[in-house]
Amino acid sequence: MKNTQLYISENKERFVNELIDLLKIPSISADKAYAKEVVKTAEQVSQSLKNAGADAVEICETAGYPIVYAHKLIDPKLPTVLVYGHYDVQPADPIELWTNPPFEPIIKKTEIHPEGAIFARGACDDKGQMFMHVKAFEAMMSSNELPCNVKFMIEGEEEVGSENLGLFVKNNKEKLSADVILVSDTGMLANDVPSITTGLRGLSYVEVEVTGPNRDLHSGLYGGCVANPINILNKMIASLHDEKNQITIPNFYDDVVELTKEERAEMAKAPFSIEAYCKALDIESVYGEESYSTMERGSIRPTLDVNGIWGGYTGEGAKTVIASKAYAKISMRLVPNQDPHRITELFKNHFESIAPKGTRVKVTPHHGGEPAVTPIDSIGYKAASKAYEQAFGKKPIPVRSGGSIPIVAMFEKELGLKTVLMGFGLDSDAIHSPNEHYGLFNYYKGIETIPYFYHHFTEMSK
């Protein structure tokens, strides 16, 4: 891969400029006002794959935004890498908190990124990380060093739940057949602490509505006499955790895979400063389930969080009203082997059962996702580990992440393939938030690491 790495080092500046061009298109999939821009982004991605040397570049229509497909098949006897990524981005709200416009990329130095970072919506999630794969592929092609077959599947609906990807995968199993899936849509611990995500939490998300009296009431005349839906909702939600901060929904933990002492000891080796963590969030102390560390609480343990709550009078000043209804959005992060459908059902049954007389409860499920764990003894993981070691000069740490990428479980189910999560982002990159950015170091290191993975994966598959 010498020539490939040489090509990369010689084209670094152009690689950044091409990414900047891609970041200028506001491909916000959640907002229909940007529909044309989303499609335009798909076209630009497909063009970049063509330019890099891919064959069969195709913009595959779906019921929503298109999926860009491309491949380079050099020998059916060689292994095939399937690269997944997404070209859509999160909305930029709250726009007023951006120090530079979200779709006018700018390179600025930060404490964590002394060599500069690109600030723009999608810089890290996922245009920047997805584009590393296009550029790494281009480098291998240009250097005549592509060691195996490669397929690309780049979607435009990841930020709105990948609603049409499942059907596409189901209908194109042959086309997508491969030996491993490679995704760069996660992070690593720090620029000097490379890590590979080996687990993702699943998700169950519900909306609840508590109804008391049939209309808003005067709290003087009715206060104390009827179940106040907000008080009741508060009480019901509070009861979902016990004094150890464990979740009280019956059978909730039934399918949770507990880690062994050895596995937890291994996890605890990852560098983590509780002081720095609290300082960054301006909190006096962390908070969570008894007997687990903060890293464990955020990765190997399921959680229940209220994501939104509303009811009654929320304007200026005081209004003495008892609301007829109160609402909340509640999400549960799940770990292997919790099934999101079963958990949603358990939540619904339990929540309905604890509603006191005088109230009615409605539970509406939103989207969910299954947890996933990547084995660290697979060829894919081992190849990735070697690739990181080669690029960073350090063996990467396997880390289980708290977030959810529901497609990982879907890929395994539909294609029978394990995914390697080769993410190069940092927690501080502010993905989904104002001032999202991606370090130039991380972008380059990603482009350098990927060809090593191709090499090792091909070698180890022999």
Place this chain on the structure above:
Amino acid sequence: MKNTQLYISENKERFVNELIDLLKIPSISADKAYAKEVVKTAEQVSQSLKNAGADAVEICETAGYPIVYAHKLIDPKLPTVLVYGHYDVQPADPIELWTNPPFEPIIKKTEIHPEGAIFARGACDDKGQMFMHVKAFEAMMSSNELPCNVKFMIEGEEEVGSENLGLFVKNNKEKLSADVILVSDTGMLANDVPSITTGLRGLSYVEVEVTGPNRDLHSGLYGGCVANPINILNKMIASLHDEKNQITIPNFYDDVVELTKEERAEMAKAPFSIEAYCKALDIESVYGEESYSTMERGSIRPTLDVNGIWGGYTGEGAKTVIASKAYAKISMRLVPNQDPHRITELFKNHFESIAPKGTRVKVTPHHGGEPAVTPIDSIGYKAASKAYEQAFGKKPIPVRSGGSIPIVAMFEKELGLKTVLMGFGLDSDAIHSPNEHYGLFNYYKGIETIPYFYHHFTEMSK
């Protein structure tokens, strides 16, 4: 009072039409857009007092909306009745739930009011009830049967907390000197069950803010690791009631005057159908403090209700966010002898003390009001009781109400006078709600009852 009653029966139709004219002016004190209309209403009220035969009619300026003053002093040796009322009204929101425009009064028959009711904002609260006093005064004047002195004090800021009334009263003690204060701004049990309000609850109203991390966080990455301000707020609020639905704030009940067995037995005699109550609110069951009846819970017991709550994502669909802040508006209804300032202080100290590490809590007091109890052995109460008996053919029941009229305690403090709460509204009149109305029966009965009160109060004061 024969001629007075004759005059009333002969002028019923005109009395309704004059009220309708008054109801057409949208005197919404909470909304500055209606400032001119509020002032115009004051002028119309003062004109109606002049027409009725009052002397010294005056529109007294305050820092806010004016107070209409008038009197008729016939003999310094005779007792003086001070009538209080208000000419401002609540906002009409939500306007779309009104079946007729709120400021285009219309008379419609209802199940409870087979002889018709006037539908308009302010019909009952308080234009209709206040205007009964003007018309009763007119009837006594026209019939030459006014038996004592009378003073009127009609304000325009009751719905926004009577902010300038206190200073006015303080500065005009001589002018307002009287023997009893008469207020019609409450209700009675039913048209065939006359009652007189003898107690009002006080009020302590606070807004709370719980802050967790310094910014909104991704619930996948941080869920389970930090105190989620919404979950914490829910837990803190839930902990404010114990399993008996008593309030857990230390020393909260210290000053509560417990009623004797006899007093409670007397209260229990008031007709009350729990079935009809639940049916009207479309609830399966009532809910409240153990060992107390619904009527007791709503009148002689203090309560704590959340009036509004908000935080996190409240839009369409799902967003996996941990909010940085969560908010609630919480009010406590107080009973004698709870002091609203002390209760607010107790709440604040307690609420701050239960905030877990990793969160910060801010408690901001809104307006409050003191509870009040009217003695039933006073001349005022006895005269009112006789008046009701004469007008309704039934002795009225003394009832303690759950609402708050903070000015009652203020009048007692500043003027040393007890108030008689001669209210003729019904709970079903939908005051503060869409489709507020006031029964014609109640309006006429009020006008008939008031002169009897003047008569008995004068006789009994001899």
